[in-house]
Amino acid sequence: QKEVEQNSGPLSVPEGAIASLNCTYSDRGSQSFFWYRQYSGKSPELIMSIYSNGDKEDGRFTAQLNKASQYVSLLIRDSQPSDSATYLCAVLGGGSQGNLIFGKGTKLSVKP
Amino acid sequence: EADIYQTPRYLVIGTGKKITLECSQTMGHDKMYWYQQDPGMELHLIHYSYGVNSTEKGDLSSESTVSRIRTEHFPLTLESARPSHTSQYLCASSLTEQFFGPGTRLTVL
Numbered sequence: 146q147k148e149v150e151q152n153s154g155p156l157s158v159p160e161g162a163i164a165s166l167n168c169t170y171s172d173r174g175s176q177s178f179f180w181y182r183q184y185s186g187k188s189p190e191l192i193m194s195i196y197s198n199g200d201k202e203d204g205r206f207t208a209q210l211n212k213a214s215q216y217v218s219l220l221i222r223d224s225q226p227s228d229s230a231t232y233l234c235a236v237l238g239g240g241s242q243g244n245l246i247f248g249k250g251t252k253l254s255v256k257p
Numbered sequence: 258e259a260d261i262y263q264t265p266r267y268l269v270i271g272t273g274k275k276i277t278l279e280c281s282q283t284m285g286h287d288k289m290y291w292y293q294q295d296p297g298m299e300l301h302l303i304h305y306s307y308g309v310n311s312t313e314k315g316d317l318s319s320e321s322t323v324s325r326i327r328t329e330h331f332p333l334t335l336e337s338a339r340p341s342h343t344s345q346y347l348c349a350s351s352l353t354e355q356f357f358g359p360g361t362r363l364t365v366l
Binding site for chain 2: 177179185186187188189190191194233235237244245247248249250
């Protein structure tokens, strides 16, 4: 059974701080990794994708991937109250087919 | 503009009614998906399709059915709605990255 694990939170950080969200996965053959943001009552929105080891930066967001440790993280710099949401980690397994495996999500709260 | 659409956005119906939730995408994606999500809970994959005339059941057992006659269209049907079907239904499509529609919030009385 392929699994994606995330701490459910809530993770509470003060405005302007760095929020660090973590995710581990069980399928060593996984090739593609994604972070989604989901506001309450809304659908998930893709914010980052990462395919190779290392860091990928996009604005205030940095995704980090370590395939040896089967670990992917999302850093949010200068956190804003508008970043308060649930963040879903998703992993695509190896091979030409396959569906995304989603974690249960980490709820982030940024306090003004 | 390439996008993914769902209608209706909200639906309140009585028990026993047949309903169809519509999903269309203009991104030319072969892969399409239906998820069910209760408030504050995790996503559950209920159906997926890798192309026209291809449909599969997902990880969560569902009484709904789907069809894929056209690439851009992936409707979900409940033959006889029950209160236990009350939930949010999310449609998605993908090439490599997966994108979600806005969702349909279904309430069965």
